[in-house]
Amino acid sequence: MISKSPDPSSAxxxxxxxxxxxxxxxxxxxxxxxxxxxxxxxxxKLGASLTPAADAFQTALAFPNLFRRIFAEGAFAAAFVPAxxxxxxxxxxxxxxxxxxxxxxxxxxATILITLVCELAMPWLMYAINFGFVDQPxxxxxxxxxxxxxxxxxxxxAIVAHLSGVLNARGRFVLSGAAPILLNLCLLVAVIPxxxxxxxxxxxxxxxxxxxxxxxxxxxxxxxxxxxxxxxRLPHLTPEVKALVARAVPxxxxxxxxxxxxxxxANLASFVNGGRTWLATADRLYQLPLGLVGVAIxxxxxxxxxxxxxxxxxxEAQGAMDQAVTFAMALTLPAAAAMAAIPLxxxxxxxxxxxxxxxxxxxxxxxxxxxxxxxxxxxxxQLYSRAFFAxxxxxxxxxxxxxxxxxxxxxxxxxxxxxxxxGIAAATALASWINVGQMAFTLAKRGDYAPSLAAWSRLxxIAAATAxxxxxxxxxxxxxxxxxxxxxxxxxxxxxxAAKEIAIALTFIGAVLAYPPLLFASGGLKLAEIKAALRRxxxxxxxxxxxxPAGA
Numbered sequence: 001m002i003s004k005s006p007d008p009s010s011a012x013x014x015x016x017x018x019x020x021x022x023x024x025x026x027x028x029x030x031x032x033x034x035x036x037x038x039x040x041x042x043x044x045k046l047g048a049s050l051t052p053a054a055d056a057f058q059t060a061l062a063f064p065n066l067f068r069r070i071f072a073e074g075a076f077a078a079a080f081v082p083a084x085x086x087x088x089x090x091x092x093x094x095x096x097x098x099x100x101x102x103x104x105x106x107x108x109x110a111t112i113l114i115t116l117v118c119e120l121a122m123p124w125l126m127y128a129i130n131f132g133f134v135d136q137p138x139x140x141x142x143x144x145x146x147x148x149x150x151x152x153x154x155x156x157x158a159i160v161a162h163l164s165g166v167l168n169a170r171g172r173f174v175l176s177g178a179a180p181i182l183l184n185l186c187l188l189v190a191v192i193p194x195x196x197x198x199x200x201x202x203x204x205x206x207x208x209x210x211x212x213x214x215x216x217x218x219x220x221x222x223x224x225x226x227x228x229x230x231x232x233r234l235p236h237l238t239p240e241v242k243a244l245v246a247r248a249v250p251x252x253x254x255x256x257x258x259x260x261x262x263x264x265x266a267n268l269a270s271f272v273n274g275g276r277t278w279l280a281t282a283d284r285l286y287q288l289p290l291g292l293v294g295v296a297i298x299x300x301x302x303x304x305x306x307x308x309x310x311x312x313x314x315x316e317a318q319g320a321m322d323q324a325v326t327f328a329m330a331l332t333l334p335a336a337a338a339m340a341a342i343p344l345x346x347x348x349x350x351x352x353x354x355x356x357x358x359x360x361x362x363x364x365x366x367x368x369x370x371x372x373x374x375x376x377x378x379x380x381x382q383l384y385s386r387a388f389f390a391x392x393x394x395x396x397x398x399x400x401x402x403x404x405x406x407x408x409x410x411x412x413x414x415x416x417x418x419x420x421x422x423g424i425a426a427a428t429a430l431a432s433w434i435n436v437g438q439m440a441f442t443l444a445k446r447g448d449y450a451p452s453l454a455a456w457s458r459l460x461x462i463a464a465a466t467a468x469x470x471x472x473x474x475x476x477x478x479x480x481x482x483x484x485x486x487x488x489x490x491x492x493x494x495x496x497x498a499a500k501e502i503a504i505a506l507t508f509i510g511a512v513l514a515y516p517p518l519l520f521a522s523g524g525l526k527l528a529e530i531k532a533a534l535r536r537x538x539x540x541x542x543x544x545x546x547x548x549p550a551g552a
Contacts, residue, residue: 027177032288034184039284040350041191045200047355048281049274049363052139053197054355058280059130060146060205062266064154067114079248080162082306082392083240085169089310097229103244104162105235111158115151122148129263132270142198149205156212163219166228175222179215186211197355250398264409265424268416274360275421281351281360282367282425286375289335305390317390317448322455324383330462330525332379334515337470339372342477342507349504366422374429377436384439387449396442404435462524469515476507483507 046054080103087096118125126133126144133140164176190207194200223230237245269275308316338346343365352361385397408431415423444450451459476483483506487499519525 027174027181031178031180031184034181034188035284036350038184038187038191039281040353041188042200042204043277043281043351043356043360044354045191045194046197046277047274047357048277048360049357051197051355052136052142053201054277055130055133055270055274056139056143056146057201057204058276059126059143059266060150060201061208062276062280063118063129063147064115064151064157066263067111067154079244079389079392079394081165081169082390083244083247084165085306086310088169089307093228099238099240099244100162100166100228100230101233102236102238102241104159104230105233106237106241106245107158107162108155109235111155115154118151119148122151129267130270130276131267132272132275142201146201146205149202150208153208153212156209156216159216160212160219163216163223163230166223166230167219167226170226170228172222172226175219179218182214182218183208183211186214247392247394250394265412265428268412268424269421272421274363278360278363278421279367279424281347281364282371285346285350285368286339286371286378289332289375289379305386309390318452321383321387321449322452324386325380325451326455326458326462327525328379328383329376329459330519332376333462333466334469334511336372336375337466338473338508338511339368339375341372341470341473342480343368343372345477345480345504345507349500352500363421366420367425370422370425370429374425374432377429377432380436381432381439384436384443387443388439391448397439400435400438400442403438404431407431407434458524461522462519465515465518465522465524468518469511472514473507473511476510 042057043054046057048054080100084096084100087099122144126140126147129147130140130143133143160179164179167176186207187204190203191200194203265279266276269279305317305320308314308320344362347361347364347368348358351364352358388394388397408427411430412424412427415426417423419426440450480503483503484499487502520527
């Protein structure tokens with residue numbers, strides 16, 4: 001099914017969504033750059049295959065994040081934001097804020113209970129989390145200790161995710177985009193002074209808790225600044241909260257399926273020294289476009305789409321999705337091209353130093369190549385799922401996630417045996433594309449969404465521009481030695497310094513300069529559209545940046 005092109009006025013109404021995306025994405029970019037800095041120091045201090053500290057610390061980061069993605073940022077947020085936005089429209093701020101307070105108390109209580117249970121059961125849980133660590137007692141014990149330290153991060157981030165939903169539904173995106181910066185700053189402060197890998201891992205784990213407290217305090221202050229009255233209270237299961245939980249449960253099952261994919265992948269990787277760290281390092285690189293584009297546009301899209309669905313404005317709903325999909329692909333495909341075209345160039349230049357070896361970079365590059373092929377699907381999952389969530393349908397994504405989970409587990413086991421850790425990444429990419437295909441087919445069949453003819457034309461032009469960019473990047477990777485050669489003269493204690501870092505920076509700058517002309521020349525995106533999206537207009541709606549108070 002191909003939908004008719006939406007009314008041009010829909011694009012004008014979408015300016016606020018793009019501005020909100022740019023604010024959120026810009027702050028995410030700052031966070032991701034700090035994240036790269038943190039990972040450069042962490043990989044140099046902790047290594048990957050040479051020390052037990054790296055895999056143990058990656059476990060400590062991953063386990064609380066597993067529950068956070070299931071309950072806080074996944075199912076609960078997906079159910080809460082449309083309900084809160086609808087309540088703001090229909091019932092007013094007082095009733096909506098009462099719902100937000102009761103929902104936050106319920107979420108906080110649930111995550112605190114999960115944290116307590118996990119803290120007590122962690123020595124036994126570790127057998128299930130990382131069975132491959134069993135034969136390495138030092139790594140096993142360190143993973144248990146570090147994960148027990150980081151588990152209280154879960155309730156902190158549950159509160160952060162919930163309060164972010166309140167801010168986003170009110171059209172405020174600055175603080176929710178800025179909160180992750182605090183985590184990266186805390187980790188940098190913790191890891192830089194360290195010299196021993198184990199001590200560095202412990203210091204980083206403690207800093208995660210500090211960051212969670214700072215983030216929750218920041219978001220609570222931000223909500224208060226908007227005038228929202230979301231008060232702290234004991235859990236109270238009102239009929240509205242029960243309905244919210246009922247909608248969240250299918251989403252939690254769906255998120256559980258996705259997270260189970262990650263769980264199985266990590267468990268397989270635990271049988272290889274450095275395996276978890278290789279996947280986590282590659283994950284950091286592909287999370288850049290996912291966070292900058294997929295999550296950021298999804299966050300800006302959901303409130304707008306929810307309101308359009310509520311008032312039955314089909315033209316606005318179509319326009320919002322078309323705009324989100326084309327804009328996301330214009331920014332995602334070049335990142336995917338870089339990861340698929342020059343994965344070793346990236347991994348070597350960014351991470352090989354200290355305890356992180358060239359062998360570690362080669363293994364990371366193998367995973368990064370397949371993640372690059374899956375990045376467009378990772379982003380589209382974020383956008384297409386919003387089309388279901390805006391209609392308060394969390395059951396369909398649940399079914400699709402369960403199917404993709406089965407594919408991921410089966411393919412992951414087979415490909416891991418055939419090609420090693422990179423096979424885990426290949427299975428994840430395959431499962432994500434299958435998930436996107438299911439969502440796209442169902443939305444089109446229901447008549448809820450299919451890209452318009454104009455959107456398909458844009459996507460084809462964006463793909464053409466990206467193909468040219470991929471060829472240029474491939475050439476840069478092939479002649480990498482020539483790019484590095486002029487900088488080999490910079491030496492320290494007989495070794496070249498910064499040649500590969502300067503080479504990747506120049507390659508990146510070249511790609512950034514080359515892609516916009518290619519994109520505009522192909523017609524994939526027009527400069528006038530960017531200017532219109534950034535231009536303030538009179539009569540800003542709730543989702544526009546103009547309504548955002550300073551500091552909120």
